Amino acid sequence: MDHLFINNVDVHKQIHSIKKEIRNLQEKMNHLEEQLSYLQQNCQHVFNETDLMRRCVKCHYTESLYY
Numbered sequence: 904m905d906h907l908f909i910n911n912v913d914v915h916k917q918i919h920s921i922k923k924e925i926r927n928l929q930e931k932m933n934h935l936e937e938q939l940s941y942l943q944q945n946c947q948h949v950f951n952e953t954d955l956m957r958r959c960v961k962c963h964y965t966e967s968l969y970y
Contacts (some may be wrong), residue, residue: 946962958965 948959950957
């Protein structure tokens with residue numbers, strides 16, 4: 904079976920690049936979650952309710968009614 908030679912320098916660069924992109928995406932996700940939380944906290948909720956939950960039709964904030 905032939906083994907492909909992998910240049911360790913190239914692999915290291917790829918790994919570094921992937922990890923950097925993951926960090927950037929995590930930061931972006933954190934920022935978006937903060938924005939969503941802010942919007943939901945400041946929403947004048949209009950809920951659509953079921954027996955188990957209620958969900959705001961404007962901001963999609965959800966509360967469980969099952970205790």
